[in-house]
Amino acid sequence: MAKRISRSTFIMDNPPSVHSYAAVVGKKEGEGPLGKYFDKVCEDAYFGQKTWEQAESELVRITLKKALEKGNLSEKDINYLFAGDLINQCTSTSYGLRDFGIPLLCVYGACSTMSETLLLSSLMTDSNIGGYVAAVTSSHFCSAERQFRFPLSYGGVCTPTAQWTCTASGCCIVKPHSNAPYIKAATIGKIVDLGVTDANNMGAAMAPAAAHVIKTHLEDTKKSPEDFDLIVTGDLGRVGGTLLIELLAKEGISIEKNYKDCGTMIFDYEKQDVHAGGSGCGCSASVLCGYLLDKVKSGEYKNILFCATGALMSTTITQQGESIPSISHAVHISSDGDIEKGWK
Amino acid sequence: MAKRISRSTFIMDNPPSVHSYAAVVGKKEGEGPLGKYFDKVCEDAYFGQKTWEQAESELVRITLKKALEKGNLSEKDINYLFAGDLINQCTSTSYGLRDFGIPLLCVYGACSTMSETLLLSSLMTDSNIGGYVAAVTSSHFCSAERQFRFPLSYGGVCTPTAQWTCTASGCCIVKPHSNAPYIKAATIGKIVDLGVTDANNMGAAMAPAAAHVIKTHLEDTKKSPEDFDLIVTGDLGRVGGTLLIELLAKEGISIEKNYKDCGTMIFDYEKQDVHAGGSGCGCSASVLCGYLLDKVKSGEYKNILFCATGALMSTTITQQGESIPSISHAVHISSDGDIEKGWK
Numbered sequence: 234m235a236k237r238i239s240r241s242t243f244i245m246d247n248p249p250s251v252h253s254y255a256a257v258v259g260k261k262e263g264e265g266p267l268g269k270y271f272d273k274v275c276e277d278a279y280f281g282q283k284t285w286e287q288a289e290s291e292l293v294r295i296t297l298k299k300a301l302e303k304g305n306l307s308e309k310d311i312n313y314l315f316a317g318d319l320i321n322q323c324t325s326t327s328y329g330l331r332d333f334g335i336p337l338l339c340v341y342g343a344c345s346t347m348s349e350t351l352l353l354s355s356l357m358t359d360s361n362i363g364g365y366v367a368a369v370t371s372s373h374f375c376s377a378e379r380q381f382r383f384p385l386s387y388g389g390v391c392t393p394t395a396q397w398t399c400t401a402s403g404c405c406i407v408k409p410h411s412n413a414p415y416i417k418a419a420t421i422g423k424i425v426d427l428g429v430t431d432a433n434n435m436g437a438a439m440a441p442a443a444a445h446v447i448k449t450h451l452e453d454t455k456k457s458p459e460d461f462d463l464i465v466t467g468d469l470g471r472v473g474g475t476l477l478i479e480l481l482a483k484e485g486i487s488i489e490k491n492y493k494d495c496g497t498m499i500f501d502y503e504k505q506d507v508h509a510g511g512s513g514c515g516c517s518a519s520v521l522c523g524y525l526l527d528k529v530k531s532g533e534y535k536n537i538l539f540c541a542t543g544a545l546m547s548t549t550i551t552q553q554g555e556s557i558p559s560i561s562h563a564v565h566i567s568s569d570g571d572i573e574k575g576w577k
Numbered sequence: 578m579a580k581r582i583s584r585s586t587f588i589m590d591n592p593p594s595v596h597s598y599a600a601v602v603g604k605k606e607g608e609g610p611l612g613k614y615f616d617k618v619c620e621d622a623y624f625g626q627k628t629w630e631q632a633e634s635e636l637v638r639i640t641l642k643k644a645l646e647k648g649n650l651s652e653k654d655i656n657y658l659f660a661g662d663l664i665n666q667c668t669s670t671s672y673g674l675r676d677f678g679i680p681l682l683c684v685y686g687a688c689s690t691m692s693e694t695l696l697l698s699s700l701m702t703d704s705n706i707g708g709y710v711a712a713v714t715s716s717h718f719c720s721a722e723r724q725f726r727f728p729l730s731y732g733g734v735c736t737p738t739a740q741w742t743c744t745a746s747g748c749c750i751v752k753p754h755s756n757a758p759y760i761k762a763a764t765i766g767k768i769v770d771l772g773v774t775d776a777n778n779m780g781a782a783m784a785p786a787a788a789h790v791i792k793t794h795l796e797d798t799k800k801s802p803e804d805f806d807l808i809v810t811g812d813l814g815r816v817g818g819t820l821l822i823e824l825l826a827k828e829g830i831s832i833e834k835n836y837k838d839c840g841t842m843i844f845d846y847e848k849q850d851v852h853a854g855g856s857g858c859g860c861s862a863s864v865l866c867g868y869l870l871d872k873v874k875s876g877e878y879k880n881i882l883f884c885a886t887g888a889l890m891s892t893t894i895t896q897q898g899e900s901i902p903s904i905s906h907a908v909h910i911s912s913d914g915d916i917e918k919g920w921k
Contacts, residue, residue, distance in 0.1 A: 234578065237706045241657045241680035284897050313585045313765050320891070321665045323685045327768060327889035331902040336585035336765040338693060339889075339904075341667045341685040349682060353697075360704035362581045380893075421657050421680040424671060545671035545683075547664070549724075553628050558675040560683075 242453035253304025256523030259400030293329030315350035343543030371402035372513025396512035403518025436473020467517035467541030468496035470510030586797035597648025600867030603744030637673030687887030715746035716857025740856035747862025780817020811861035811885030812840035814854030
């Protein structure tokens with residue numbers, strides 16, 4: 234059974250496994266450095282649909298189907314789903330998943346959604362009330378761009394600190410303790426808002442939330458950054474990633490040597506004109522499910538700390554001059570399924 | 578420990594308690610039949626703020642503070658929160674809660690949010706990974722109206738099937754087994770979409786989802802409607818409520834005698850001009866936390882089945898002609914803390 238060892242940090246007593254996982258992305262993401270690792274790259278940005286919102290729903294549908302197929306499962310094998318996305322009222326999730334008939338707990342964590350859904354799926358499964366539970370999320374450049382910024386046809390120019398919303402989706406199917414990769418521990422993050430008001434610099438807004446959850450997780454589990462082969466944030470991008478390293482250094486925590494950010498991993502900064510890097514719920518989800526989990530499964534990475542990061546603003550509220558509250562949740566994923574020494 | 582007795586129905590082994598709860602509403606809700614039961618009625622629709630979105634955030638803040646105060650707790654006593662609302666990107670939740678410093682798992686369930694947050698808080702607490710966990714949600718007529726329908730100053734006329742979004746918020750603080758009211762069981766619902774496309778008739782869109790979760794819960798727990806003093810839905814209103822009774826009757830389940838809907842309870846249909854009834858996340862949340870939980874605590878109601886209902890559309894997607902997927906989750910709340918016979 235999962236144990237709560239501090240206010241909101243949990244150790245899995247019998248670490249649940251990620252049974253199967255899948256990542257599906259758009260053309261641009263497929264052309265990036267991780268292109269060959271994704272399960273499917275769709276050339277058609279509309280995914281055969283008529284609107285951008287329908288396209289994103291189709292992307293979610295394809296990704297869940299792929300994860301089921303890779304795990305040799307049908308929708309009836311999944312007890313329930315944790316899922317969410319960036320679009321108003323999480324419609325990519327509800328329209329994408331409505332035909333599966335799987336009980337749904339929809340969450341909203343902005344780009345932290347992959348951490349939030351994976352954390353909840355793992356806690357439920359390690360508490361014997363999960364079984365096979367899926368965690369899925371998505372984002373689409375075109376649905377996000379027109380919702381959060383400008384109509385696509387306006388051709389708006391981005392600032393250098395802006396990030397490129399990934400057309401991407403990732404899905405993990407969690408099951409009771411069985412095979413690598415394993416979920417070993419997790420920390421629920423809290424909202425941190427240091428007053429950044431620039432919606433074109435979300436990396437800066439989110440870095441303090443990531444710093445908080447990483448510090449809390451390390452302290453609560455009595456670990457140091459060296460205990461992880463990789464500490465990976467959701468989508469702080471180049472600006473936020475640099476800030477995160479600085480913020481943690483001030484707290485005496487040096488992550489520089491083994492830190493990466495999904496937003497910088499997914500695109501080639503020199504060639505792909507993505508400003509400060511990738512973003513969107515699907516960014517960290519596809520990097521996790523396309524690239525990172527394979528590396529953990531093979532043992533190339535023994536331990537990673539996955540911290541998807543979310544900026545919790547809306548266009549209405551930033552237009553009112555409000556700053557951007559952010560959040561990040563941490564999930565420790567391992568190639569080794571033993572419970573950590575000292576926690577037995 | 579909570580037990581999963583079917584795909585997504587759970588029995589609490591050691592039923593968690595609702596330690597304290599609070600409901601705060603606006604002027605119109607305060608003038609309704611339940612007015613005297615709410616903890617606070619705010620005459621100022623702006624709640625002392627400058628915008629409707631800030632007003633709703635302030636409403637959430639006041640409600641959580643009230644629940645803490647009634648329970649003689651401080652924010653440090655709460656391990657984490659489940660919360661969510663209707664506004665794009667759930668900003669009422671994130672801005673309303675950001676200053677508390679409590680770890681947050683934000684959910685999106687539209688008007689089913691009170692069921693979803695209470696279900697998750699109870700499952701976590703009965704699995705020994707909760708402790709004190711809060712479940713909170715809100716809605717505000719003015720922020721919802723301008724987001725989902727028309728600018729307020731436009732003075733749009735509503736159809737008779739339309740519902741009135743309540744300015745209301747409710748908060749439950751769940752803790753391990755102690756005193757009534759107790760959470761005894763719960764069922765996670767699935768998306769049901771029978772093709773209703775009229776966003777001004779959400780009751781009709783949501784009734785099939787409520788019917789599904791009530792039927793599933795009764796079957797899974799081997800109960801009949803008579804085992805509950807009250808089966809109460811979130812906000813189907815008059816139209817959806819009548820449909821629900823018909824839908825369940827076709828399945829051989831008669832709930833007519835002990836069925837009510839929060840959307841019809843909160844307003845006086847004859848006097849308050851609310852069309853088909855109240856709606857919004859805060860409708861069922863405030864009726865639960867203002868009225869129903871007191872009746873369960875006192876033993877006047879021994880068992881209630883609380884099923885908040887959510888319509889999962891957005892304005893963008895209904896403008897594209899899509900139908901409205903809906904969801905409802907069921908939570909069995911009782912004055913008696915014993916585990917149900919037959920489940921020991």
